[in-house]
Amino acid sequence: MNAISRKLKEFEMERGMPATAIGLKEAKLAFAHVSFSLVALLIGGLCGLLQTLVRTGVIPEIAGVGYYELLTAHGLMLAIVFTTLFIFGLLFSFLGQSFGRFEEFPRRLGWVGFWFMMLGVVLVTWMVLAGEASVLYTFYAPLKAHPVFYIGLVIFVVGTWISSGAMFRMYADYKREHNGVHPPLQAYMSIMTVLLWVVATLGVAATILFQLLPLSLGWTDKVGIELSRTLFWYFGHPLVYFWLLPAYIVWYTVIPKIVGGKIFSDALARMSFLLFLLFSFPVGFHHQLLEPGISAFWKYIQVVLTFLVIIPSLMTAFSMFATFELAGRRQGATGLFGWIKKMPYRDVRFLAPFVGMLFFIPAGAGGVINASHQLNIVVHNTLWVTGHFHITVGAAVALTFFGTAYWLVPLLRGRTLTKQLNRIGLVQTMLWTIGMLFMSTAMHISGLLGNPRRTGPAAYFKDSLVADWIPYHVAMAIGGTILFLSILLFLFAMFQLAFRAPKGMEEFPVAETEEAAMQTPLFFENWKLWIFVTFALIAFAYTVPIWHMIENAPPGAPGWKLW
Amino acid sequence: MHIHRLEKIWLGFGCVMLAVFLVIIGISAFASGNQPPSDATLIDPTQVDQTKPFDKPGLKKIDDNRYEAVMVSQAFQFTPQNMVIKKGATVDFLVTSKDVVHGFEIVKTNVNMMVVPGHINSIEYTFKKAGEYLIVCNEYCGSGHHMMSTKIKVVE
Ligand SMILES: [Cu+2]
Numbered sequence: 001m002n003a004i005s006r007k008l009k010e011f012e013m014e015r016g017m018p019a020t021a022i023g024l025k026e027a028k029l030a031f032a033h034v035s036f037s038l039v040a041l042l043i044g045g046l047c048g049l050l051q052t053l054v055r056t057g058v059i060p061e062i063a064g065v066g067y068y069e070l071l072t073a074h075g076l077m078l079a080i081v082f083t084t085l086f087i088f089g090l091l092f093s094f095l096g097q098s099f100g101r102f103e104e105f106p107r108r109l110g111w112v113g114f115w116f117m118m119l120g121v122v123l124v125t126w127m128v129l130a131g132e133a134s135v136l137y138t139f140y141a142p143l144k145a146h147p148v149f150y151i152g153l154v155i156f157v158v159g160t161w162i163s164s165g166a167m168f169r170m171y172a173d174y175k176r177e178h179n180g181v182h183p184p185l186q187a188y189m190s191i192m193t194v195l196l197w198v199v200a201t202l203g204v205a206a207t208i209l210f211q212l213l214p215l216s217l218g219w220t221d222k223v224g225i226e227l228s229r230t231l232f233w234y235f236g237h238p239l240v241y242f243w244l245l246p247a248y249i250v251w252y253t254v255i256p257k258i259v260g261g262k263i264f265s266d267a268l269a270r271m272s273f274l275l276f277l278l279f280s281f282p283v284g285f286h287h288q289l290l291e292p293g294i295s296a297f298w299k300y301i302q303v304v305l306t307f308l309v310i311i312p313s314l315m316t317a318f319s320m321f322a323t324f325e326l327a328g329r330r331q332g333a334t335g336l337f338g339w340i341k342k343m344p345y346r347d348v349r350f351l352a353p354f355v356g357m358l359f360f361i362p363a364g365a366g367g368v369i370n371a372s373h374q375l376n377i378v379v380h381n382t383l384w385v386t387g388h389f390h391i392t393v394g395a396a397v398a399l400t401f402f403g404t405a406y407w408l409v410p411l412l413r414g415r416t417l418t419k420q421l422n423r424i425g426l427v428q429t430m431l432w433t434i435g436m437l438f439m440s441t442a443m444h445i446s447g448l449l450g451n452p453r454r455t456g457p458a459a460y461f462k463d464s465l466v467a468d469w470i471p472y473h474v475a476m477a478i479g480g481t482i483l484f485l486s487i488l489l490f491l492f493a494m495f496q497l498a499f500r501a502p503k504g505m506e507e508f509p510v511a512e513t514e515e516a517a518m519q520t521p522l523f524f525e526n527w528k529l530w531i532f533v534t535f536a537l538i539a540f541a542y543t544v545p546i547w548h549m550i551e552n553a554p555p556g557a558p559g560w561k562l563w
Numbered sequence: 564m565h566i567h568r569l570e571k572i573w574l575g576f577g578c579v580m581l582a583v584f585l586v587i588i589g590i591s592a593f594a595s596g597n598q599p600p601s602d603a604t605l606i607d608p609t610q611v612d613q614t615k616p617f618d619k620p621g622l623k624k625i626d627d628n629r630y631e632a633v634m635v636s637q638a639f640q641f642t643p644q645n646m647v648i649k650k651g652a653t654v655d656f657l658v659t660s661k662d663v664v665h666g667f668e669i670v671k672t673n674v675n676m677m678v679v680p681g682h683i684n685s686i687e688y689t690f691k692k693a694g695e696y697l698i699v700c701n702e703y704c705g706s707g708h709h710m711m712s713t714k715i716k717v718v719e
Binding site: 311 | 578591592593598603607608638664668670671676680682684699702704706707
């Protein structure tokens with residue numbers, strides 16, 4: 001926090017305002033995002049619970065709202081709304097920590113972005129619940145939802161762009177005022193995350209604005225499906241990194257502080273984020289490996305490019321364990337693995353993200369399988385993929401966000417994390433872990449047995465194969481129920497932390513960098529270069545196949561509403 | 564930029580493994596021909612019933628050990644239903660869609676592909692074991708998606 005910010009902070013405290021570790025106005029903006037993300041978590045979680053129960057046959061489909069409406073709401077609420085709102089709240093907090101007070105203009109822009117997102121969410125949710133948009137969160141052209149659904153999505157995305165613009169502006173201002181100095185690590189990583197988001201959403205915006213919305217409004221009567229799917233997955237895979245990178249920011253910069261250590265290397269952290277930006281885009285075809293109309297050669301090229309994302313992931317893994325070991329040794333650990341005993345497992349701020357990291361080990365391995373040219377055929381569109389999704393986003397990312405919320409929410413509200421609420425957090429983390437183990441294991445195994453994903457309660461003419469799947473559905477329902485209990489406990493703790501916990505100043509945990517780490521090279525700040533390289537890689541991976549899709553286009557397909 | 568020695572070893576190991584994986588996949592794809600289903604044939608989705616060979620979907624015996632299964636997907640069924648073939652025979656599946664995107668998965672086999680309107684997709688498979696095989700649609704296609712299936716019976 002800079003000098004002016006500190007001065008303003010003192011004035012606030014004299015006036016009896018809550019003592020937050022970042023500015024009050026900044027805290028309000030971040031808290032608005034975080035609190036609405038929690039509402040989305042509740043709705044999305046409830047839909048998930050009902051889904052597992054419906055598919056198992058414990059409860060019949062609820063009057064009027066069927067399995068696919070639940071599925072659409074579950075996916076949108078958790079994978080888009082919960083994550084995006086929480087992430088923007090978290091990133092605003094990181095920028096508040098890094099830069100101190102925001103200027104009037106970017107802060108207002110942040111609020112405009114927030115209200116756009118809210119309006120978008122309301123329109124989308126309304127259409128889903130009204131049964132006008134059961135197209136799941138991947139849209140499935142040529143399925144045709146109500147135009148208001150697509151308009152809501154556009155407004156939501158525009159909102160995120162406005163907020164991203166606010167963040168870019170702050171970063172540029174800082175760079176102008178601090179010539180030749182690296183902006184703080186958390187700010188660098190936050191900007192990298194929103195840059196990735198903005199470049200990624202260009203694809204989904206293109207398919208909505210030029211293909212799906214005109215179709216839905218009746219301005220066009222046909223749509224090119226492969227093109228639409230390609231534009232979607234150009235967005236759909238970087239989206240995964242948009243979820244992961246904020247979790248990585250916490251792993252790189254916050255966790256070292258909580259375990260009493262330091263950031264292993266500032267340069268290494270920046271480098272891994274840069275590589276994520278470069279390698280996140282030219283990879284969408286690995287979601288389309290089994291589709292016609294894309295040549296096997298270009299699929300292979302994108303498989304190769306997909307595998308490059310493994311490098312920054314390995315760097316992150318190394319950095320984490322190096323941090324843990326150094327921190328453990330500093331606290332007197334001996335032997336090769338003595339440091340494992342020194343970690344603060346009774347601190348929810350550590351435990352939840354740490355369990356998330358453990359989940360990410362099989363999750364990453366599963367990702368390599370999914371992205372493989374031929375192995376994909378065994379698991380494509382089966383529940384295996386759903387299981388994979390739930391241990392990446394639903395465990396690694398969600399648990400990190402949970403652990404983060406236990407310090408972020410009290411910090412934003414000028415309150416403190418009590419021992420009792422910390423204990424609730426530990427129980428909640430354990431519940432999430434157990435629930436997720438039940439659910440994701442059952443999904444992975446039954447997926448290998450051929451059980452398709454995104455499928456309602458299916459009997460398939462009482463086929464004997466289907467009987468083999470039933471025990472796994474039961475395990476999923478048990479897991480889903482435990483997960484929902486965990487969400488309720490989490491929301492209880494968050495309510496306490498936001499409105500009831502004792503007033504005080506929760507620290508903003510940011511670690512320092514190891515002394516041994518070397519100076520960070522300035523080329524990391526060469527944004528023009530990196531954006532150019534990003535688009536060059538995108539052009540390399542997509543120009544020929546998309547040209548082919550347009551030049552060798554099939555007759556378009558008319559839209560359908562089949563629910 | 565300074566990189567820790569252990570980090571170099573770890574990344575070196577990772578990159579070598581990566582290269583090994585990719586070479587194996589590359590050899591499997593380009594030397595052994597294990598390519599994913601990527602048929603480039605186009606078709607007008609509104610004219611499927613009038614377009615050969617989909618005007619007469621069904622199972623055709625090509626020779627003693629080979630069949631061609633011409634199949635149409637539409638919400639929410641596959642045509643034809645319930646095919647019967649001889650054990651050990653290879654089937655060439657040619658599938659297209661009359662409406663939306665469907666999946667085509669023969670449970671517990673390596674037959675799995677996307678069926679996209681406007682395109683034909685194809686895959687071949689040799690049925691070495693007798694028994695009943697379940698074919699399901701594994702890509703969401705509407706409210707009856709979970710009802711969409713058919714069977715292949717493989718007889719001695
Ligand atoms: Cu279908």
